[in-house]
Amino acid sequence: xxxxxxxxxxxxxxxxAIYVVLTIVFAPFSYGxxxxxxxxxxxxxxxxxxxxxxxxxxxxxxxxILGGCAMLDIIFGSLATLIGAYFTYLLRKKHPVLAPVxxxxxxxxxxxxxxxxxxxxxxxxxxxxxxxxxxxxxxxxVLGLVLYAALHRYSDRIFNPKAIS
Numbered sequence: 001x002x003x004x005x006x007x008x009x010x011x012x013x014x015x016x017a018i019y020v021v022l023t024i025v026f027a028p029f030s031y032g033x034x035x036x037x038x039x040x041x042x043x044x045x046x047x048x049x050x051x052x053x054x055x056x057x058x059x060x061x062x063x064x065i066l067g068g069c070a071m072l073d074i075i076f077g078s079l080a081t082l083i084g085a086y087f088t089y090l091l092r093k094k095h096p097v098l099a100p101v102x103x104x105x106x107x108x109x110x111x112x113x114x115x116x117x118x119x120x121x122x123x124x125x126x127x128x129x130x131x132x133x134x135x136x137x138x139x140x141x142v143l144g145l146v147l148y149a150a151l152h153r154y155s156d157r158i159f160n161p162k163a164i165s
Contacts, residue, residue: 011051012058015042019059024066031067033121033128036135039063041143043081043103046089047096048155053089057082070118080110084140099148100140108133 022039023030030037039059045052060081064074084103091098112128115121121128 008049008051011049012055015045015052015055016059016062018042019056020062020066023059023063027067030063031069033115033119033123034131034135036138038139038143040081040103040107040136040139041147043084043088043140044099044144044148044151046085047092047099047148048151050089053082053085056085070114072118073114076110076114080106080114083110096148097145100137100144103140103144104133104136107136 019039019042022042023037026038029035030039042052042059043056045056057078061074061078064077069077081103084106087102087106088099091102108129111132112125115123115128115132116125123131
């Protein structure tokens with residue numbers, strides 16, 4: 001296995017692990033109808049490495065399993081993160097400032113249905129979308145862009161495959 005493949009797997013695993021730790025440590029804010037999942041700030045990472053896409057998906061999947069989420073949430077909540085991460089990756093060259101938008105939108109669209117059908121909440125769908133969207137704006141938009149600013153300066157040293165040579 002080449003160094004690039006090893007680096008990809010290590011980066012994906014590290015991102016997944018950090019996502020799980022952040023979600024579990026901040027569990028009171030990470031789950032439910034009103035949530036600010038701090039780990040969603042990591043959805044900015046596909047701007048730096050494609051390894052973030054599977055890393056975020058696996059991290060979200062494990063967090064939802066460990067958090068005792070319903071099966072619909074485990075599946076579709078994790079898919080929302082995967083879709084958001086993929087579209088963030090597509091924005092990496094031309095529109096990095098828009099990177100928080102895909103995870104915000106995918107979670108606003110998918111999670112209200114998940115919360116309604118998996119947990120039987122009676123809140124209106126628009127209110128669930130607004131609640132989830134507000135949490136995502138805080139985690140992806142604010143914290144994610146802070147993370148982007150912190151990493152951008154050193155991204156060549158952190159994410160460059162030549163760094164392990």
